[in-house]
Amino acid sequence: MPTMDDPYATPIEPPPPAGPGRIARLGWLWGALAATAVTATGMYLVMQPAPAAAPEPAPTVTVTTTTTATATVTATRTLPPAAPPTPTPPATWTEVDAYMDTSDAAWALKEAPESFRAMAADFINNDTDGCGRMMWVTDIHPDGFVIGSQGGITCGGGAHYIWVDSGNGWEELFGMQDLLPCEDLERAGVPQDTHSLECVSNDEVYFY
Numbered sequence: 183m184p185t186m187d188d189p190y191a192t193p194i195e196p197p198p199p200a201g202p203g204r205i206a207r208l209g210w211l212w213g214a215l216a217a218t219a220v221t222a223t224g225m226y227l228v229m230q231p232a233p234a235a236a237p238e239p240a241p242t243v244t245v246t247t248t249t250t251a252t253a254t255v256t257a258t259r260t261l262p263p264a265a266p267p268t269p270t271p272p273a274t275w276t277e278v279d280a281y282m283d284t285s286d287a288a289w290a291l292k293e294a295p296e297s298f299r300a301m302a303a304d305f306i307n308n309d310t311d312g313c314g315r316m317m318w319v320t321d322i323h324p325d326g327f328v329i330g331s332q333g334g335i336t337c338g339g340g341a342h343y344i345w346v347d348s349g350n351g352w353e354e355l356f357g358m359q360d361l362l363p364c365e366d367l368e369r370a371g372v373p374q375d376t377h378s379l380e381c382v383s384n385d386e387v388y389f390y
Contacts, residue, residue: 273324274375275321275376276293276321277320277321277377277378278291278293278321278322279320280319280320280330281318282302282317282318282319283314283335284306285303285304285306288302288306288317289303294319294322294328295347297347297352298345298347298352301345301351305332313335314334315332315335316333316335317332318330318331320377320378321377321378326347327344327345327347327355328344328346328352329342329343329344329376330343330345341358341359342357342358343357343358344356344367355372361380361381361382362381363381363382363383364382364388365383366381372390374390
């Protein structure tokens with residue numbers, strides 16, 4: 183019968199009265215054991231905790247990725263052809279008509295380089311024979327050439343000259359009482375297209 187220590191104990195029926203055979207006693211024993219097992223199993227199932235609810239599936243997140251194609255456009259610009267460099271015009275002679283018999287007149291010849299004006303003023307001032315000195319300039323070239331005449335005013339005579347800047351000062355390149363061969367002027371490097379200089383070639387007179 184149930185007790186305070188085990189309220190759920192299954193009561194064991196008393197053995198049958200004496201007399202039955204061995205088979206009857208075994209049947210009673212097996213029946214009692216089966217009843218006990220059934221009762222214990224039922225109590226075990228009743229005392230088990232209810233099964234936990236299955237977890238809900240995690241929400242499914244669908245991510246849609248949109249890829250935008252970027253087109254790279256390379257602009258090619260064809261530059262116009264570079265203009266050819268402007269050729270530097272050749273230096274030319276400057277025509278002047280400068281008569282100088284004083285140093286002030288020599289310094290006033292602005293078309294000539296300063297070094298030439300200094301040389302002309304020194305020539306005019308260095309009057310050792312008392313005749314007075316003069317210089318007459320007709321052509322000036324920026325490459326360092328001057329054409330003219332020089333001499334005494336009242337005495338001493340004069341001549342035509344071509345002066346050149348040698349790098350160490352002005353020097354007399356040619357002193358002429360007559361026409362020079364054109365070939366001599368060309369070999370000396372005198373620029374052509376002068377305004378006053380004449381020369382001779384094959385017995386013909388030319389403006390150089």
